[in-house]
Amino acid sequence: xxxxxxxxxxxxxxxxAVLAAFSGPPRRPRxxxxxxxxxxxxxxxxxxxxxxxxxxxxxxxxxxELGEALTLVQAEAARSCDPAGTAALVGCHGQTLWHRxxxxxxxxxxxxxxxxxxxxxxxxxxxxFDFRAADLALGGQGxxxxxxxxxxxxxxxxxxxxxxxxxxxxxxxLLPPAxxxxxxxxxxGWDCGPANTLxxxxxxxFSNGRRAFDSGGDWASRGQADEEMIQRWLREPYxxxxxxxxxxxxxxxxxxxxxxxAELEAAANASGRVLEPADALASLTALTAAVVAQDxxxxxxxxxxxxxxxxxxxxxLMQELRQRCRGLRLRPLAxxxxxxxxxxxxxxxxxxxxxxxxxxxxxxxxxxxPRAAVLGVCAAPP
Numbered sequence: 001x002x003x004x005x006x007x008x009x010x011x012x013x014x015x016x017a018v019l020a021a022f023s024g025p026p027r028r029p030r031x032x033x034x035x036x037x038x039x040x041x042x043x044x045x046x047x048x049x050x051x052x053x054x055x056x057x058x059x060x061x062x063x064x065e066l067g068e069a070l071t072l073v074q075a076e077a078a079r080s081c082d083p084a085g086t087a088a089l090v091g092c093h094g095q096t097l098w099h100r101x102x103x104x105x106x107x108x109x110x111x112x113x114x115x116x117x118x119x120x121x122x123x124x125x126x127x128x129f130d131f132r133a134a135d136l137a138l139g140g141q142g143x144x145x146x147x148x149x150x151x152x153x154x155x156x157x158x159x160x161x162x163x164x165x166x167x168x169x170x171x172x173x174l175l176p177p178a179x180x181x182x183x184x185x186x187x188x189g190w191d192c193g194p195a196n197t198l199x200x201x202x203x204x205x206f207s208n209g210r211r212a213f214d215s216g217g218d219w220a221s222r223g224q225a226d227e228e229m230i231q232r233w234l235r236e237p238y239x240x241x242x243x244x245x246x247x248x249x250x251x252x253x254x255x256x257x258x259x260x261x262a263e264l265e266a267a268a269n270a271s272g273r274v275l276e277p278a279d280a281l282a283s284l285t286a287l288t289a290a291v292v293a294q295d296x297x298x299x300x301x302x303x304x305x306x307x308x309x310x311x312x313x314x315x316x317l318m319q320e321l322r323q324r325c326r327g328l329r330l331r332p333l334a335x336x337x338x339x340x341x342x343x344x345x346x347x348x349x350x351x352x353x354x355x356x357x358x359x360x361x362x363x364x365x366x367x368x369x370p371r372a373a374v375l376g377v378c379a380a381p382p
Contacts, residue, residue, distance in 0.1 A: 001356070002034065004082055004125070005349025006074050006092040010168025010248055011196050011310065012049045013212070014040035015074055017081035018345040026359040027152055029350070036342055037081035045069055049113075053097055053249045063113075070095055071115040075122040090127045091352025091376070092119060093344070099248040101141050102368070108136045110143070116379040128352035128376040135362045140369025143246040147173040147189030148363045149347035154336060156183075159303035162296065163333065165343065166311025169248060170195035170288055174299055182300060186365040190243035193291045194252040195311045198284050201257050206277035214281055217316025223278030225286035229267055233260070239291055242298075244368035260284070282316070289320035296325060308333040308343040351375055 001023070007016045019035035041049065048066055052058055058066070074092055079085075094114030102108035116129040132142035150163050156178035163173040170192040176185040199220075200213045214220055233239070238251060261275070264283055268275040288311070296302055305328045311317050312332055322330055333343060354361045360372035 001089065001353060002082075002087045003349040003353050004078050004087040004090045005345040005347065005352070006077055006090065007345040007348055008041075008070075008074075008093065008095045009309075009344065010096060011200060012041065012046055012053070012095060012168070013310075014038060014046075015077035016341045016345040017077040018342050018349060019082045019087060020346055020349045022350065022353045026354055026357055029152060029353075031153060031350070033337065033342065033346065035081050036339065036345075037077055038341060039073055039077040039080055041070075041073055045073070049095055049097070050249075054254045067113050067115050068118065070113055071118050071122070074114065074119055078119075078123055085124070087125060089352050089356055090119070090123060090125050091131075091348040091350075091355075092116070092127055092129045093131060093348050094129055096248060099143065099246065099250060101246050102136075102139060107139060108142055110136060116377065117382070120379040120381040124381045126381065127379045128355045129379065130377045131348065131351055131361070131375045133377070134373040134375050135367050135369050138369040138371065138373060140362065140364070140367035141244050141246040142367065144171045144173075144189050144191055144366065145351065145362065145375065146171070146344060146347045147187050147366045148361055149350045150189075151175055151187045151363075152350065153338075153346065154306075157304060160300045161304045161306070162302045162328075163343075164292060164305060164307045164309075166195040166288070166307060166309035166314070166317065167344070168195060168197040168200075169193070169252070170292060170311070172292065172295060174302065185300075187363055188243065188299065189363070189366040190295075191246045191248075192295050193239060193247065193288070194256075194284075195288050195309065197249055197252050198257050198260065199281065199288070201254060202261070202277075202281055202284055205257075206280070213310075214285075214314065214316075217285060217314040217319075219278055220281035220285045220316045223276060223280070223282035225282040226264055226267055226279070227286070229264060229283060230287050230290050233287055234290055234294055239294065244366060285314070285317050286320050288317060289324050292321065293324035296328075302328060304328065305330045306333040306336065307331070308338065308340050310340065312340045
C-alpha cells in the first residue's frame with residue numbers, strides 16, 4: 001500500500017512529506033521511499049504557531065483560522081509529494097501547540113492542531129491523525145512515537161544502535177542488538193531536551209529577525225561555550241529525570257531562553273566580559289550535545305549513533321556530539337537511505353498503515369502506558 005506521511009515538528013518551520021510503500025508483516029514490513037517534498041510555512045503563519053506554542057492567547061475564531069491555514073499547507077505538501085494522487089492513505093501528525101506530560105495525579109494531554117476531515121476532503125483520501133490521544137488516555141506520555149517505527153524500519157545490528165533526531169526537541173531511540181544477551185531487550189526512547197528550539201529563537205533575537213537559524217552552525221563556531229554553565233544546566237530536573245519522559249516548547253521555550261541568556265550574561269560580566277552572541281550560541285549548541293551524551297552514558301553501551309533532523313546539518317553541533325560521545329560511530333541516518341527530514345514523516349506514514357491494519361503503534365516501554373494501543377483517528381473523505 002502507498003501511504004503519504006506528513007510531519008511538522010516543534011521547530012514549526014514547515015511540512016515534510018514522504019510517499020512510501022509498505023507490504024508484508026507489520027512489525028518487519030518491506031518498505032520503499034517513493035517520493036519526498038518539503039513545504040515551508042509562510043512567515044506569518046509560522047510566527048503565529050510559535051507564539052501560541054509559547055502561551056500567547058488567541059480568540060476561538062483565531063484558533064479556527066489558524067487550524068484551517070495550517071491544514072491548507074499540509075495539503076500543499078501532500079500534493080507536492082504525490083502529484084498524481086497515488087497514495088491510498090495519509091498519516092498526518094499535525095502541529096503541536098501544547099504538550100502536557102503526565103504528572104502525579106494528572107493524566108497527560110497534547111494538542112496537535114489539524115482539521116483532519118478538511119484535509120481528507122482536500123486530498124480525497126482517508127487521513128489518520130491525532131496519534132497521541134490513545135496513549136495519553138491510557139496514562140502514557142503520548143510521545144515520542146517514532147521509536148516503535150524505528151524498530152520496524154531499521155534492522156538490528158551486533159550491538160545497541162541509537163537513532164537521534166535533532167529537530168526542535170532532541171529525542172533518542174535505542175534499538176537492542178540482533179545477537180547476544182540483550183537481543184530480547186525492550187526498545188527504549190525518550191525526549192532528551194532542546195535541540196533547535198532555543199538555538200533558533202536565540203538566532204532570531206541576536207539578528208533582529210534577519211536570520212531564522214544558525215546555518216551550518218557558523219555563528220556558534222565563532223564563539224566559546226561556557227562549560228561550567230553547561231555542567232550546571234545538566235543538573236536541572238528534566239535532564240536528570242529518568243524515562244519515560246517527553247517535552248516541548250512549554251518547558252524549553254522563550255522564558256527558558258531568557259533565563260539561560262541571563263545566566264550566561266551574569267557569568268560573563270563576573271569575568272569582566274560582555275556576552276557575545278556567538279558565545280551564547282556556542283553554549284546553547286554545546287548544551288544540546290551534552291544532554292545527548294549524558295543520556296547515552298546512563299543506558300546500555302551504544303556502538304552506533306545515527307543522526308537525523310535539521311540539527312544534522314549543523315556542523316558545530318555535530319562536532320560537539322563527536323567530542324562528547326567518544327567511542328561511538330556517529331553518522332547521518334541518510335546512510336541508511338532516509339534523509340535528514342524524512343524519518344518522522346516516514347514514521348507517521350507507517351503509523352497510519354498500522355492503524356489501517358489494526359496494529360498497535362505505541363511502545364509501553366517508551367511512553368509508560370500500561371499497554372500498547374492502535375494510534376490515530378481516521379477521517380474519511382466526504
